[in-house]
Amino acid sequence: MTPAASLSHDAALTRLLDDPSPAVRRALLAHFSTRPADALRLLSALAQNPKSPLAPIAQSYLDELELSDPAEDFRALIRARSYELETGALFLARVVQPDLKHAQINDVLDRWAERCADLITEPSSAREKCRIINRVLFHEEQLRGNHESYMDPDNSFLHRVLERRTGIPISLSTLYLLVAQRVGLDLEPVALPGHFVVGCYLDETPFFIDAFEGGMLRSAEDIVDRLRRERVDLSLEDLVPATTAEVLCRMCRNLVVHFAHAGDRERSVLFAGFVAAFEQSAEDDPT
Numbered sequence: 001m002t003p004a005a006s007l008s009h010d011a012a013l014t015r016l017l018d019d020p021s022p023a024v025r026r027a028l029l030a031h032f033s034t035r036p037a038d039a040l041r042l043l044s045a046l047a048q049n050p051k052s053p054l055a056p057i058a059q060s061y062l063d064e065l066e067l068s069d070p071a072e073d074f075r076a077l078i079r080a081r082s083y084e085l086e087t088g089a090l091f092l093a094r095v096v097q098p099d100l101k102h103a104q105i106n107d108v109l110d111r112w113a114e115r116c117a118d119l120i121t122e123p124s125s126a127r128e129k130c131r132i133i134n135r136v137l138f139h140e141e142q143l144r145g146n147h148e149s150y151m152d153p154d155n156s157f158l159h160r161v162l163e164r165r166t167g168i169p170i171s172l173s174t175l176y177l178l179v180a181q182r183v184g185l186d187l188e189p190v191a192l193p194g195h196f197v198v199g200c201y202l203d204e205t206p207f208f209i210d211a212f213e214g215g216m217l218r219s220a221e222d223i224v225d226r227l228r229r230e231r232v233d234l235s236l237e238d239l240v241p242a243t244t245a246e247v248l249c250r251m252c253r254n255l256v257v258h259f260a261h262a263g264d265r266e267r268s269v270l271f272a273g274f275v276a277a278f279e280q281s282a283e284d285d286p287t
Helices: 003-016 022-034 036-047 055-067 070-080 085-094 102-119 126-140 158-164 169-182 220-229 244-261 265-284
Strands: 188-192 195-200 207-210 216-219
Touching: 003 022, 003 036, 022 036, 022 055, 036 055, 036 070, 055 102, 070 085, 070 265, 085 102, 085 158, 085 169, 085 244, 102 126, 102 158, 102 169, 126 169, 126 195, 126 207, 126 216, 158 169, 169 188, 169 195, 169 207, 169 244, 188 244, 207 220, 216 220, 244 265
Parallel strands: none
Antiparallel strands: 188 195, 195 207, 207 216
C-alpha cells in the first residue's frame, strides 16, 4: 500500500471508530485482528492524543484486541515502528502482566501532572518547572532509585515502579518524561553509557535531570565529570537525545541481563529476541 493509500485507509477507519453500531464495531475488530501492526500504529496514535474525542474509543479497541499474545503484540509494535514512549512502555509491561490496562498507568500520571500544573505559575522557566516536577515526583510521591536491588527486573516495568515507588534510571526517567509531556514541557531522553537522564534543551544552556538521584539538576559538565570519575569514557556528543526506539530497546537490553541475574532464562531469551527485532528494524529503516 502506498503512503497516500495508507493515509486514506486510516482516515476511513478513523471515521468509523465512533459509530455506535455493534455490527460496525465487530467488523472493525475483525479487520484490526487481521492487521495487528497497522491497527496498533493507528489506534495507539489516537489513544495517546488527549485532545481527541476518539482517544477513549481507540483505547477500548486496543484493550479488546489484547486477546493476542502480549509478546507478539510487542513484536508487532516493533515491526510497525510505532515508537511512542508511553504506548511502547505499556506493551513492554504487558509481556509480563498481560491483563495490565492503560488506565493503570495513565491515570496515575495524569494525577501527578495535574498536581504539577496546579503548582506551576506562569511565566516559569523550564528549570523552575522541573523543580516543581521534582517536588511532586520525588518528595510528595516519594519515587526513588532502587540502589539496594538494582538488578530486580521489576525496576524496568512502569506499573511496578508506580506500585513500589522505586526504579532504575531509565524507568524513572521515562515516568519523568511522561509527566513533563503532560504539563507541556518538551524534555528528551538521554541514554548515557552506564546511566540514563532526562535532558532539557529549551534554555540557552542545556541541563539534565538525574531521576535516579531524586531529580538532581546537572550541567553537561557535571554529567561528564561524574561518569569520568566512574571510569566511563564520555564526551559532550554523548549528551544528544535518544530516540524512542533506542529507549525501548535499552529497556529490553537491561531486562536480558536482569532476568538472567534472577535465574529466569526463558524471559532473558525472550527479551533478547526483542532486542534483535529492534536491531533488525533499524537495519531495515536506517533513516
